[in-house]
Amino acid sequence: MHFSTSVLVVVFGFSLALALEFSELPQQQELLLQRQQQQQLLQLLLRIRSERHYDTILLYGRAPCVFHAVLPLLQLPTVLLSRGSSHRDWEFSTELLLLCCGVNAEQEQNSRTSWKLQTARRLIYVETRLQPQRLCEDYFERELYNVALLDAEFATSGSFYSCRSFQKPSYAQLQILDSLPIYVEQFRDMQGAILRSEADQLAPRSMLYRDAKSGKIRMIGYVANVVNTFVERVNATLQLRDDYELGKITYYGDIEKLTQQNLLDVAATLGSTMTADNWEYISYPYIITSYCVMVPVPAALPYKSIYTVVVEPLVLGILVLLFFIFSLLLIYSQRLTWRDFSFASVLLNDRSLRGLLGQSFPWPEHATRHVKAICCLMCFSSIMTTTMYQAYLQSLFTHPPPEASIRSLQEVPYSRYKVAMDRREATNLLKSRNLTLDDTKSGYILDDWNEFVHMRDTFNASFIYPVTELRWKTYAEQQRLFARPAFYYSDDICLHRMVMLSFPMRRSLPYRERFEEHMMHMQDFGMLESWMDHSFFDMVELGLTPLKDFSEPVTDEDILYLRDLTWVWLFYAIGHVLATILFAVECYRGRERGTATPMT
Numbered sequence: 001m002h003f004s005t006s007v008l009v010v011v012f013g014f015s016l017a018l019a020l021e022f023s024e025l026p027q028q029q030e031l032l033l034q035r036q037q038q039q040q041l042l043q044l045l046l047r048i049r050s051e052r053h054y055d056t057i058l059l060y061g062r063a064p065c066v067f068h069a070v071l072p073l074l075q076l077p078t079v080l081l082s083r084g085s086s087h088r089d090w091e092f093s094t095e096l097l098l099l100c101c102g103v104n105a106e107q108e109q110n111s112r113t114s115w116k117l118q119t120a121r122r123l124i125y126v127e128t129r130l131q132p133q134r135l136c137e138d139y140f141e142r143e144l145y146n147v148a149l150l151d152a153e154f155a156t157s158g159s160f161y162s163c164r165s166f167q168k169p170s171y172a173q174l175q176i177l178d179s180l181p182i183y184v185e186q187f188r189d190m191q192g193a194i195l196r197s198e199a200d201q202l203a204p205r206s207m208l209y210r211d212a213k214s215g216k217i218r219m220i221g222y223v224a225n226v227v228n229t230f231v232e233r234v235n236a237t238l239q240l241r242d243d244y245e246l247g248k249i250t251y252y253g254d255i256e257k258l259t260q261q262n263l264l265d266v267a268a269t270l271g272s273t274m275t276a277d278n279w280e281y282i283s284y285p286y287i288i289t290s291y292c293v294m295v296p297v298p299a300a301l302p303y304k305s306i307y308t309v310v311v312e313p314l315v316l317g318i319l320v321l322l323f324f325i326f327s328l329l330l331i332y333s334q335r336l337t338w339r340d341f342s343f344a345s346v347l348l349n350d351r352s353l354r355g356l357l358g359q360s361f362p363w364p365e366h367a368t369r370h371v372k373a374i375c376c377l378m379c380f381s382s383i384m385t386t387t388m389y390q391a392y393l394q395s396l397f398t399h400p401p402p403e404a405s406i407r408s409l410q411e412v413p414y415s416r417y418k419v420a421m422d423r424r425e426a427t428n429l430l431k432s433r434n435l436t437l438d439d440t441k442s443g444y445i446l447d448d449w450n451e452f453v454h455m456r457d458t459f460n461a462s463f464i465y466p467v468t469e470l471r472w473k474t475y476a477e478q479q480r481l482f483a484r485p486a487f488y489y490s491d492d493i494c495l496h497r498m499v500m501l502s503f504p505m506r507r508s509l510p511y512r513e514r515f516e517e518h519m520m521h522m523q524d525f526g527m528l529e530s531w532m533d534h535s536f537f538d539m540v541e542l543g544l545t546p547l548k549d550f551s552e553p554v555t556d557e558d559i560l561y562l563r564d565l566t567w568v569w570l571f572y573a574i575g576h577v578l579a580t581i582l583f584a585v586e587c588y589r590g591r592e593r594g595t596a597t598p599m600t
C-alpha cells in the first residue's frame with residue numbers, strides 16, 4: 001500500500017523530538033530567532049482560530065519546517081502528508097486549516113480530496129522572499145481563494161500577506177498585532193466578474209426574452225431568477241449566449257454536459273439528483289417535487305352504453321334469485337305444504353314476476369297472514385328495485401359517467417393512449433426504475449425534446465405525458481380558461497414520487513457555497529413561492545402560453561337520440577316477444593284441453 005509509507009498521522013500532541021532537533025543548532029542568536037518565530041507563529045495560528053474555529057490541521061510538506069515545531073503546542077488532531085498527497089479519498093471535517101511548507105508542497109493526487117479541500121483556509125510558508133502579487137494570482141488561477149502567505153521575514157517583522165481577489169493589488173499586507181481579518185469573504189463583491197450561465201428555456205423555470213430597452217437577452221423564471229439575483233448580490237456580470245433562438249427549448253441534459261466541461265458556471269436549469277452519478281456537478285437540492293404523468297380526462301360514456309352500465313349482471317342475478325325465492329314462498333305459504341310445487345309454477349310464477357316488476361297482480365283469495373306478509377315484502381322490494389333503476393338511468397342520462405381511468409403503467413397498453421417521452425429521458429428515468437416502455441405498444445418515443453414539449457404544451461390528447469408537479473401547476477392554471485379540463489395530474493402513475501432538483505454547476509466553482517446559501521435564502525424568504533405563483537403570468541406576458549382552448553370541442557352533448565336507447569328498446573322487444581310466445585302457448589294448450597281455464 002503506497003499511501004501507508006507516505007502518510008504519517010499524528011493525533012493529539014507531537015513528540016518533543018523535533019523541538020530538540022532545533023535546540024542543537026549552534027548559534028545562540030539563531031536559536032533565539034527560532035523561538036521568536038515559533039511564538040509569533042503560534043500567535044498567528046491562534047488568531048486564525050479566533051477568526052473562525054478549526055479543529056483539524058492538515059500539513060503538507062516534509063520536516064523540518066516552521067510548522068512542525070509549533071504543532072505540539074496547539075494540541076489538535078493533525079494529519080501529516082509529507083509527500084504532499086495520500087492518494088486517498090479523505091473525509092475531513094469542514095473546520096479545517098491547511099498548512100503548506102512551501103508553494104509546491106501541496107500535491108494532492110486524489111481529485112475528490114482536492115475538490116473537498118478547495119474552500120479550506122490555507123497558510124503557506126515560503127522559504128525564499130515571497131512575491132505576494134504573483135503568488136496570489138497563481139492561487140487564484142488554481143481557484144483557491146482562502147490563502148495567506150508568510151516567509152522568513154515573518155520572524156523579525158511580524159508581517160504576512162493575505163490574498164484578496166477582485167482587488168488591486170490582489171493581496172493585503174497584515175501585521176501579527178493588527179486586527180484586520182485574515183481570511184475574508186472573497187465573493188462578496190465580484191467587481192463585475194463574469195458568471196457564465198445558460199437557460200434551457202423550459203417554461204416556466206427559465207425563459208428568455210429580449211429586453212426592449214437594451215436589446216439584450218434576459219432570463220426570467222423561478223430558476224433563472226436565482227441566478228439573476230445571485231449575480232446582482234455579488235456584483236457579478238451575467239453572461240448569456242447571444243445566439244439564442246428564443247423559444248427553442250434545450251434539453252437539460254445537454255446543458256448539464258456543458259457545465260461538466262467547465263463551459264458554464266451555473267446553469268439556469270434543474271437536474272435531477274436521481275440520475276446524477278456525480279454530486280460534484282450539482283448544487284444542493286433547490287426544489288423537491290413529484291414526477292408523475294398527466295393523463296387526458298377520460299371521455300364521457302356514450303349514451304348508448306349507459307343502459308349496459310345500469311343493468312349490472314350481478315344485480316340482475318340477485319333479482320332473479322329474489323324472484324325464485326318469492327315464488328317458492330308464495331307457493332308454500334298458501335297452504336303451508338309443498339303439494340302445489342312444480343317447476344313451471346316456480347319459473348313462471350306470474351304473481352311474483354309482476355309483483356317484483358312493480359305491476360299490479362291479483363291478490364290471493366282467502367289470504368293467510370303468511371301470504372299477506374310475503375306480498376308486503378314483495379311490494380317493498382319492487383319499490384326499491386324500480387326506483388333504483390329509474391334513478392340510475394335518469395341521472396346517468398343527464399350526466400354520463402366518465403370512462404374508466406388508467407391507474408398504472410401496466411394498464412397503458414390496453415388503453416387508447418400511449419406515453420410520450422423523450423428518448424434520452426426515457427432511457428435515464430426508466431432504467432433507474434427498472435421499467436421498460438415498449439416502443440410500439442405503450443410508448444411513443446420522440447427524439448426531439450422540443451417536439452415533445454410542444455405536444456405537451458398543446459394538450460395533444462392522444463398521449464400521456466410525464467410532467468413534474470411544478471410544471472403541472474401552470475398547466476392547471478391554463479386549463480381554467482378551457483371549456484372543460486383536458487388533462488388531469490395522475491398521482492397513481494409516477495416515475496418518481498419525490499425528486500430533488502438541483503442547479504447544475506461547474507465542478508470547481510469557488511463560490512459554490514455562497515451560491516447555495518443565496519439559493520436557500522431565496523427559499524426561506526418565500527421568493528421561490530412568489531416566483532412560482534407568478535410564473536403563469538410571465539408565460540402569458542412572454543407569449544409562451546397562448547390563451548386558447550385546447551380542450552376537445554363539445555359536440556351535441558345535450559341531445560339524446562333514439563339510437564342512444566338501443567339497449568332499452570332491445571330489452572323491451574325481447575320482453576314482448578317472450579310474452580307473446582307464452583300467450584300463444586297458453587292459448588294453444590287451453591284449446592287442446594277443451595276446457596276453458598280461467599287465466600290467472
Ligand SMILES: *[C@@H]1O[C@H](CO)[C@@H](O)[C@H](O)[C@H]1NC(C)=O
Binds near residue numbers: 192235
Ligand atoms: C460593482 O462592480 C463595479 C465594476 O464592475 C464597481 O465599479 C462597483 O463599485 C461595484 N459595486 C459595488 C457596490 O461594490
